[in-house]
Amino acid sequence: MLSRKRSVLIRGSSLTQIASKLKLEDFLRMSKAELKNKGNQRSSTLEDAIEAVIGAIFLDGGFEPAKRCILNWFGDFKKYVNEGQLLYNPKGQLQEILQTDEISPKIHYRVTKEAGPAHQKTFEIDLIIGKKTISSGKGKTKKEAEEDAAVKALQKFRDKNTNQKTQTDKR
Numbered sequence: 001m002l003s004r005k006r007s008v009l010i011r012g013s014s015l016t017q018i019a020s021k022l023k024l025e026d027f028l029r030m031s032k033a034e035l036k037n038k039g040n041q042r043s044s045t046l047e048d049a050i051e052a053v054i055g056a057i058f059l060d061g062g063f064e065p066a067k068r069c070i071l072n073w074f075g076d077f078k079k080y081v082n083e084g085q086l087l088y089n090p091k092g093q094l095q096e097i098l099q100t101d102e103i104s105p106k107i108h109y110r111v112t113k114e115a116g117p118a119h120q121k122t123f124e125i126d127l128i129i130g131k132k133t134i135s136s137g138k139g140k141t142k143k144e145a146e147e148d149a150a151v152k153a154l155q156k157f158r159d160k161n162t163n164q165k166t167q168t169d170k171r
Contacts, residue, residue, distance in 0.1 A: 018073045019046035024053070090150035097157060098129065105130040109146045112136070127153050 019025070025040040028049060039045055058066040074080045098105060106129070113124035123142050126133045127149035135156065137148030 013043075015047040015050045016043045019050040021073065022050070022053075024049045090147050090154055094127075094150045094153055094157075097154070109142075109149065111142065111145075125149050129153075 024046060028040045028045065030039055034040070054066060054070065057069055071077055095107065098107065108128050110126045110128060111123060112126050113122075115122050120140075122138065122140060123145040124136060124138050125142065125145040125148075127135045127137065127146070135149045135152035137145045137150070137152060139145035139148050
């Protein structure tokens with residue numbers, strides 16, 4: 001559980017989100033060509049930039065100032081971690097939920113649409129459990145679209161369980 005919480009904080013999307021919130025892309029020095037291609041907005045660049053800023057704060061002021069900055073950037077820290085855990089490895093979480101059933105149905109993902117030029121494709125993917133399409137996801141990569149579909153399926157399962165619990169509580 002602790003490693004899942006830690007991974008929520010250090011995964012690329014969390015770091016990119018903080019860097020964007022701080023508008024670090026406006027302060028990165030890059031060649032004109034790289035700026036023209038929006039290299040300053042690339043996730044990997046922003047991840048590296050925020051890691052460098054955190055390292056600089058730590059080296060300059062020590063652990064406590066770095067900790068204060070990071071906690072401030074995340075805002076409501078507990079809420080951020082708890083919500084982030086819901087999005088952490090959605091495909092794995094879905095697999096875990098389905099494996100609790102006696103008969104574990106097979107999950108597979110099917111590409112339903114590919115659009116755009118090779119360097120800017122978007123994908124739409126259906127998540128199928130057994131023979132039933134449960135959800136669809138979109139993304140810039142197949143993996144991203146699969147994860148989007150898995151998040152939507154998890155939300156359906158959670159909503160269904162919440163409704164069942166509410167119905168049971170009313171009895």
